[in-house]
Amino acid sequence: MQTVLITGTSSGYGRETARHFHARGWNVIATMRTPHRGDLPDSDRLRVVGLDVTRPGSIDAALTAAGPVDVLVNNAGVPSIGVFEGTPMARVREVFETNTFGVMAVTQAVLPLFRERGSGVVVNVTSSVVLGHMPLSAVYKASKMAVEGFTASLALELEPFGVRAVTVEPGACLTTNFAGRATHGGSPDDLVPEPYAPWARKAMEAFAGQDLFTRESDVAETVWRAVHDTTGQLRFPAGPDAVRLAQAR
Template sequence: MKTVLITGVSSGYGRETALHFHSQGWNVIATMRTPRAGVLPESDRLRVVELDVTEPETITAALETAGTVDVLVNNAGIPLISVFEGTPMARVREVFETNTFGVMATTQAVLPQFRERGSGVVVNVTSSVVLGHMPLSAVYKASKAAVEGFTASLALELAPFGVRAKTVEPGACLTTNFAARATSGGALDELIPAPYAPWAEKVMGDFTGQDLFTKESDVAETVWRAVHDTTGRLRFPAGPDAVRLAEAK
């Protein structure tokens, strides 16, 4: 019976991915920055563990609790929709600490056991923003594009040891807490300087009015496919809008 460790499982893609792997008979280590009851069903094959990807000691402790891990899914992330001019550098660093450096830290912590065992898969959940030119996403896209580049090189470094690295690129999903935080009026307004406001309002209207969207289940199923892929494929768009962007690219 294999074990997957997934970060950011309190809601959205992480929660759905945990449920999907559990339904397939896997052991699931479901990590959250602040664990709470009721997010996932009780099961002897599912453990909720504290892990904050920006706190190295919690990464170490979570891996000690997990024991042998076959797959790491780096899903934890924070959203940001903003105009770059109006985004404080402290906010930029916060996004990179979680979305980029957190992925690197968690990956680095699990690699010794993968390398020594000669097997293992790292799946880094990025975003379809890396597939096209999207406004209001300069900082967020940069944090995810960095992970794409990191994973591409990492995959080459790990291949001699039988370890694989992949990225999953979810499209736009409006039903997650992640999306709600990213598009909430107050959070958005404070990062949109007045001269940009009319343009930004139109951009957001076009975004929410698009004809294709991603579901949480699309991402969970794509992570599952990425984990089991042995063709050497690196990138996996998730959701019909992400697939369309990837095909256009």
């Protein structure tokens, strides 16, 4: 029986992906900063483990508790929305610490096991912002584009050892409360300097008016497909809006 370790399973894509793999008979290590099972399955095949991807000690402890894993899904991330000029550099560093450096740190910790065994898959969850020109996402997009580049190069390094690295690119999902988490419960307007306000309002209206959105289940299903892919595909758009963006490229 294979085992997947998923970061950021307290809600959203990570939680749905944990459910998806568990329902298909896998062992699941569901990690999150503050461990709680919530509505995850109560099963001896699903363990909840504490993991803060920004803390090396937490990464080491989580991997020790997890034991051998076959697949790593780097899903943990923090959202960011707003005009770059109005985004404090402290916030920029916070976003990169989780979305980029956290992905790298957990991956680096797992790689020796995968390389020595000669198998394993690293799935890095990025975003459809990497597929198009998205407004109000400069910091977030930069953090995710960095992971895309990292994964593309990493895949080449790991190929001789039978280990794969891929990205899953979720579209816009209305049920993950991205904007609320990005503004800590406030409004995106709080991060928009006044000269940008008219443009920002139009950008948000255009986003709200789009005709396609992604469901959490779309992402879970795409992660599953990416793990089992045998074609050598590197990037997997997840959700109808992400697929449309990928096709437009």
